[in-house]
Amino acid sequence: MSSPPTNDIVGPHLLAAVARGEPESLDRWYRSEHPVVYRLCFGFLADGTEAEDAAQDAMLKLADRLASYDLGRPYPAWRNTVVLNHCRDVLRRGATRRNAERAAPVQLPARLPARPDEEATAGEIRELLHRALTQLSPREREAFVLRDLEGRPTREAAEVLGVGESTVRSLLTLARRRLRQLLGDRLALGGSAR
Amino acid sequence: MTHPDDPTRHDGTSDASDGDPLAELLAAWQEQPIPEATPDLDDCDDETRAVVDWMAAAWAAQPVPAAAPPRPTQRLPRWPRRADWPQATRRAAAALLLAALTLTLLSGPRPSTERPGPDLTAATQATTTGAGAQSAAVTAPSALTDTHPEPQLVAVANDQIVFRSGPVRLVLITDNLSGE
Numbered sequence: 144m145s146s147p148p149t150n151d152i153v154g155p156h157l158l159a160a161v162a163r164g165e166p167e168s169l170d171r172w173y174r175s176e177h178p179v180v181y182r183l184c185f186g187f188l189a190d191g192t193e194a195e196d197a198a199q200d201a202m203l204k205l206a207d208r209l210a211s212y213d214l215g216r217p218y219p220a221w222r223n224t225v226v227l228n229h230c231r232d233v234l235r236r237g238a239t240r241r242n243a244e245r246a247a248p249v250q251l252p253a254r255l256p257a258r259p260d261e262e263a264t265a266g267e268i269r270e271l272l273h274r275a276l277t278q279l280s281p282r283e284r285e286a287f288v289l290r291d292l293e294g295r296p297t298r299e300a301a302e303v304l305g306v307g308e309s310t311v312r313s314l315l316t317l318a319r320r321r322l323r324q325l326l327g328d329r330l331a332l333g334g335s336a337r
Numbered sequence: 338m339t340h341p342d343d344p345t346r347h348d349g350t351s352d353a354s355d356g357d358p359l360a361e362l363l364a365a366w367q368e369q370p371i372p373e374a375t376p377d378l379d380d381c382d383d384e385t386r387a388v389v390d391w392m393a394a395a396w397a398a399q400p401v402p403a404a405a406p407p408r409p410t411q412r413l414p415r416w417p418r419r420a421d422w423p424q425a426t427r428r429a430a431a432a433l434l435l436a437a438l439t440l441t442l443l444s445g446p447r448p449s450t451e452r453p454g455p456d457l458t459a460a461t462q463a464t465t466t467g468a469g470a471q472s473a474a475v476t477a478p479s480a481l482t483d484t485h486p487e488p489q490l491v492a493v494a495n496d497q498i499v500f501r502s503g504p505v506r507l508v509l510i511t512d513n514l515s516g517e
Binding site: 169170173174177178181182185186195198199202255258259260263265268269271272275291292319320322323326327330 | 378381384385387388389391392393394395396397398399400401402404405406
């Protein structure tokens with residue numbers, strides 16, 4: 144399974160420097176963290192345009208709250224919790240519009256590119272992800288993004304989501320099943336991704 | 338699966354002989370192995386694994402829009418600060434202010450007290466006759482010609498107090514005095 148690009152340069156020293164407001168550290172932290180935060184926002188919201196704004200706002204929230212962040216806690220879990228709560232707020236504000244969108248039938252191509260990183264353009268990848276993720280419920284999406292797409296451990300995903308590990312597994316099962324129903328035939332036509 | 342001290346534990350020797358169907362059902366249920374809530378991805382079927390792998394590959398390949406960290410905005414002051422002025426400019430401004438203040442103080446009585454002068458009273462007296470004219474000469478111009486700069490207590494009634502400062506009257510209406 145492909146894993147998203149990770150960043151290992153965000154350590155306690157950098158976080159402490161960012162919390163002190165050092166401009167250079169803030170710049171490094173921002174450039175390192177923004178791609179991760181954007182991907183999370185895109186996954187939780189299933190909307191590329193909205194994810195850009197949400198990622199900017201979430202980065203500002205993270206920067207504000209870094210001063211009160213306990214350096215003894217695992218940073219990814221803390222960051223993901225802040226981003227998730229922000230995205231839930233965004234979802235609540237736009238619930239009506241999103242419900243109308245979800246009612247619309249999903250339009251996917253009959254044949255998916257076997258290797259999206261090589262055979263699809265950036266816009267096509269984003270569109271395919273958007274269409275697939277919108278078919279999941281928000282909770283299923285959150286669990287699927289954290290566990291299967293970002294590769295976070297089940298325990299950490301449960302902590303971020305505020306549920307038990309068994310609940311995370313159940314949500315994952317539902318999400319995988321729904322995606323298999325949606326994409327399985329299209330992948331079979333296009334060949335296995337593995 | 339069941340705790341040894343669990344009173345509902347079914348060991349096939351004691352509880353089953355009670356004949357309680359609910360207890361037997363509970364005991365049978367407790368003897369079942371705990372099912373895995375959801376198998377890990379490795380335990381999924383090939384099709385599910387392929388779908389998840391495809392999603393993960395697309396996830397890793399998705400473009401991330403470039404973003405620069407926000408810069409703190411520097412607000413320009415509306416007016417140049419006095420501290421930025423040179424020393425000579427500050428001294429000149431202070432001297433100018435002092436001179437203007439001195440000229441204002443030495444320029445004589447204020448315009449508001451000069452406007453209705455005594456000539457107005459004399460003119461009024463000269464053009465009017467009788468008792469009405471006399472009362473007008475006493476009442477109306479006196480308020481206008483008064484040059485007392487300090488506030489004065491003019492009248493105290495049951496429900497109001499009247500102050501005057503030059504041509505301005507201040508009437509304080511109160512109910513404290515009338516009630517007592």
